[in-house]
Amino acid sequence: MGKKKGPKYNQIIEAAVKVIANHGYHQAQVSKIAKEAGVADGTIYLYFENKEDILTSLFEEKMGDFVRKIRDRMTPNLSIEEKFLLLITMHFEQLQADKHLAIVTQLELRQSNTELRQKINEILKDYLLLLEELLTEGKSSGYFQADLDNRLARQMVFGTLDEVVTNWVMKDCKYNLESSAKPVHKMLMRGFRA
Amino acid sequence: MGKKKGPKYNQIIEAAVKVIANHGYHQAQVSKIAKEAGVADGTIYLYFENKEDILTSLFEEKMGDFVRKIRDRMTPNLSIEEKFLLLITMHFEQLQADKHLAIVTQLELRQSNTELRQKINEILKDYLLLLEELLTEGKSSGYFQADLDNRLARQMVFGTLDEVVTNWVMKDCKYNLESSAKPVHKMLMRGFRA
Amino acid sequence: MGKKKGPKYNQIIEAAVKVIANHGYHQAQVSKIAKEAGVADGTIYLYFENKEDILTSLFEEKMGDFVRKIRDRMTPNLSIEEKFLLLITMHFEQLQADKHLAIVTQLELRQSNTELRQKINEILKDYLLLLEELLTEGKSSGYFQADLDNRLARQMVFGTLDEVVTNWVMKDCKYNLESSAKPVHKMLMRGFRA
Amino acid sequence: MGKKKGPKYNQIIEAAVKVIANHGYHQAQVSKIAKEAGVADGTIYLYFENKEDILTSLFEEKMGDFVRKIRDRMTPNLSIEEKFLLLITMHFEQLQADKHLAIVTQLELRQSNTELRQKINEILKDYLLLLEELLTEGKSSGYFQADLDNRLARQMVFGTLDEVVTNWVMKDCKYNLESSAKPVHKMLMRGFRA
DNA sequence: TATGAATGAGCATTCATTCAT
DNA sequence: CATGAATGAATGCTCATTCAT
Numbered sequence: 001m002g003k004k005k006g007p008k009y010n011q012i013i014e015a016a017v018k019v020i021a022n023h024g025y026h027q028a029q030v031s032k033i034a035k036e037a038g039v040a041d042g043t044i045y046l047y048f049e050n051k052e053d054i055l056t057s058l059f060e061e062k063m064g065d066f067v068r069k070i071r072d073r074m075t076p077n078l079s080i081e082e083k084f085l086l087l088i089t090m091h092f093e094q095l096q097a098d099k100h101l102a103i104v105t106q107l108e109l110r111q112s113n114t115e116l117r118q119k120i121n122e123i124l125k126d127y128l129l130l131l132e133e134l135l136t137e138g139k140s141s142g143y144f145q146a147d148l149d150n151r152l153a154r155q156m157v158f159g160t161l162d163e164v165v166t167n168w169v170m171k172d173c174k175y176n177l178e179s180s181a182k183p184v185h186k187m188l189m190r191g192f193r194a
Numbered sequence: 195m196g197k198k199k200g201p202k203y204n205q206i207i208e209a210a211v212k213v214i215a216n217h218g219y220h221q222a223q224v225s226k227i228a229k230e231a232g233v234a235d236g237t238i239y240l241y242f243e244n245k246e247d248i249l250t251s252l253f254e255e256k257m258g259d260f261v262r263k264i265r266d267r268m269t270p271n272l273s274i275e276e277k278f279l280l281l282i283t284m285h286f287e288q289l290q291a292d293k294h295l296a297i298v299t300q301l302e303l304r305q306s307n308t309e310l311r312q313k314i315n316e317i318l319k320d321y322l323l324l325l326e327e328l329l330t331e332g333k334s335s336g337y338f339q340a341d342l343d344n345r346l347a348r349q350m351v352f353g354t355l356d357e358v359v360t361n362w363v364m365k366d367c368k369y370n371l372e373s374s375a376k377p378v379h380k381m382l383m384r385g386f387r388a
Numbered sequence: 389m390g391k392k393k394g395p396k397y398n399q400i401i402e403a404a405v406k407v408i409a410n411h412g413y414h415q416a417q418v419s420k421i422a423k424e425a426g427v428a429d430g431t432i433y434l435y436f437e438n439k440e441d442i443l444t445s446l447f448e449e450k451m452g453d454f455v456r457k458i459r460d461r462m463t464p465n466l467s468i469e470e471k472f473l474l475l476i477t478m479h480f481e482q483l484q485a486d487k488h489l490a491i492v493t494q495l496e497l498r499q500s501n502t503e504l505r506q507k508i509n510e511i512l513k514d515y516l517l518l519l520e521e522l523l524t525e526g527k528s529s530g531y532f533q534a535d536l537d538n539r540l541a542r543q544m545v546f547g548t549l550d551e552v553v554t555n556w557v558m559k560d561c562k563y564n565l566e567s568s569a570k571p572v573h574k575m576l577m578r579g580f581r582a
Numbered sequence: 583m584g585k586k587k588g589p590k591y592n593q594i595i596e597a598a599v600k601v602i603a604n605h606g607y608h609q610a611q612v613s614k615i616a617k618e619a620g621v622a623d624g625t626i627y628l629y630f631e632n633k634e635d636i637l638t639s640l641f642e643e644k645m646g647d648f649v650r651k652i653r654d655r656m657t658p659n660l661s662i663e664e665k666f667l668l669l670i671t672m673h674f675e676q677l678q679a680d681k682h683l684a685i686v687t688q689l690e691l692r693q694s695n696t697e698l699r700q701k702i703n704e705i706l707k708d709y710l711l712l713l714e715e716l717l718t719e720g721k722s723s724g725y726f727q728a729d730l731d732n733r734l735a736r737q738m739v740f741g742t743l744d745e746v747v748t749n750w751v752m753k754d755c756k757y758n759l760e761s762s763a764k765p766v767h768k769m770l771m772r773g774f775r776a
Numbered sequence: 777t778a779t780g781a782a783t784g785a786g787c788a789t790t791c792a793t794t795c796a797t
Numbered sequence: 798c799a800t801g802a803a804t805g806a807a808t809g810c811t812c813a814t815t816c817a818t
Contacts, residue, residue, distance in 0.1 A: 223807090
């Protein structure tokens with residue numbers, strides 16, 4: 001069980017995103033996801049351990065892509081401020097490009113029980129790690145204040161981006177999100193700059 | 195029904211906080227709350243419309259106190275930076291002083307359905323309003339950058355504080371939260387300062 | 389307990405009729421009846437054993453009046469056919485005059501549990517007795533067929549009247565009921581006549 | 583949901599009849615019906631929308647049979663009086679043959695709320711229609727009085743049969759019901775005859 | 777007498793998961 | 798691999814009745 005891969009694996013994950021975005025977390029029954037994916041209820045359990053595993057895997061796959069794309073474009077020649085601008089811009093860009101996914105990650109998946117939320121935090125660690133790398137680089141290059149607390153600074157970046165995106169989703173994604181990247185970047189950089 | 199008053203009203207709210215903190219949102223059955231409050235199940239419904247009303251009222255009461263206490267101590271003679279330091283310090287202080295409440299507001303109540311979350315957001319508005327007042331004051335006094343976007347700046351403050359507290363709760367509240375107030379304050383003020 | 393009499397006794401019964409007629413049997417809570425009667429919930433129990441006792445007493449009082457009025461006007465000088473016409477006419481007349489009561493006795497009170505229905509049948513016995521008296525009189529005077537089965541004939545009369553009234557109530561009492569007395573009387577008399 | 587078919591559908595209906603007859607309408611919990619039917623509680627909801635749907639379907643199935651059987655044997659060669667005798671006899675016969683069903687339809691199902699009662703009345707319409715057909719036939723053939731009011735005559739027939747059966751059920755079905763068919767038939771026919 | 781706050785038993789329905797085919 | 802019928806545990810809320818005042 002739980003032997004990932006096969007075309008149905010992705011079918012089911014995409015179906016889950018669609019169903020959760022359209023019907024909400026608490027109305028996303030396994031049978032509804034199965035129907036949307038075009039498979040039988042039981043088939044779900046050939047690809048996933050249980051319902052929670054669908055959601056964890058969904059987050060894993062999507063968040064993996066999310067961070068990978070950011071890392072890919074974070075070339076060494078960029079300045080630390082350019083790197084942050086890239087990160088913030090891509091963070092907003094990617095979520096704006098897939099509003100279903102934005103709804104799912106910003107609103108719906110947070111209604112999950114504490115256990116699933118712990119797992120989601122595990123998955124997020126890779127992103128937080130990237131943030132800490134950038135912060136450390138900024139400090140050692142003398143660009144950021146030397147006494148910056150990595151944990152707090154990282155929480156400030158993530159907390160801010162997350163809050164901005166969540167508010168945008170709660171306003172039905174009806175204004176442009178990417179255009180907030182520059183002002184947010186400006187405030188954060190001033191906050192860290194030496 | 196729902197005639198808020200009497201000692202039992204508060205008893206039930208306190209019991210709800212304790213039960214949710216100890217057993218989690220989804221394990222907080224009405225009967226468990228009633229037992230903890232030392233009343234019969236039916237008595238709950240003499241003071242609250244339904245289960246959701248208990249949670250909304252809980253948030254209303256506690257958040258009302260929370261903001262009121264901050265406003266009370268925000269005397270006009272304070273500088274804008276002192277006001278923000280006061281706000282951040284008291285935000286951390288109050289949640290650190292009631293860890294049960296912190297668990298409930300940061301983790302458990304967020305698992306609620308969309309409807310309850312909407313109500314919680316309504317209640318939060320008063321806090322966000324306070325933040326905007328301070329930001330406006332800072333800008334008009336020339337202390338903050340004149341082109342600061344109120345919405346984004348407010349999201350940065352709230353997002354940061356919320357993320358800091360949530361991380362602290364998820365680490366089982368085992369380190370000191372208040373001591374983060376000064377460094378967080380420093381980063382935010384630098385971000386806004388003209 | 390259950391010490392009948394006092395002005396509140398009748399107040400409560402009238403309130404019960406009104407509440408049941410307006411809200412239906414299953415929505416006629418004791419507290420609603422108390423409110424309508426202008427007394428406290430607990431006061432009900434100074435005049436009635438329990439909820440069932442209210443309903444039984446209601447039926448007893450109203451049915452008592454009902455039959456008493458019919459008997460009062462059934463003077464010995466009337467022929468058997470005239471007596472039946474009087475009974476049928478008054479049966480329809482009285483229910484038409486108090487539509488609330490008609491709704492309660494024809495529709496709502498029948499939703500009660502089997503136990504209460506047994507008691508109601510007890511109370512009805514007096515009416516059925518009157519019917520049997522008339523039937524016996526009709527047979528011994530040679531006016532009705534001698535081999536008429538008292539039980540069946542009584543069931544035919546009562547079943548017919550009851551069905552006619554119930555249908556009228558279910559059509560919202562919007563046509564004239566009394567005008568059915570003569571044709572119904574005609575059919576029944578032909579059925580019995582020697 | 584509610585896909586009527588399969589052997590379990592009938593199993594559940596039969597179980598409902600048995601449980602209601604033995605324990606009464608208000609003590610007929612879904613779990614009790616499920617147990618009696620030998621299925622899990624949840625299985626009920628694969629065959630019925632909700633509890634009310636069980637009862638409606640029960641009445642529909644049983645009443646459908648009831649009327650169908652009568653219509654089947656009502657061959658055109660019969661005289662109008664023979665047709666009525668057939669109807670009355672079969673009405674009594676069928677209920678006497680299934681005393682559980684008689685208890686359920688005469689006593690228990692009448693305790694249901696107004697909504698279900700409306701549905702039951704809908705289902706009964708087919709039977710009342712049959713009665714009106716016979717009455718019309720009797721009048722146009724000159725056998726019944728030309729000025730017979732169809733509605734009142736129908737109410738007399740149905741009210742009488744219903745009252746006779748209900749009394750029999752309330753006396754615990756302990757005397758013979760069918761033997762009442764002839765005398766009842768005689769009284770009714772005299773009532774209508776030209 | 778009269779009050780009304782407090783009690784607490786009772787139940788329809790959903791849905792993640794299994795397993796025989 | 799795939800199916801989908803069957804399972805059964807779990808819970809918010811109502812309301813007749815009591816009893817301290």
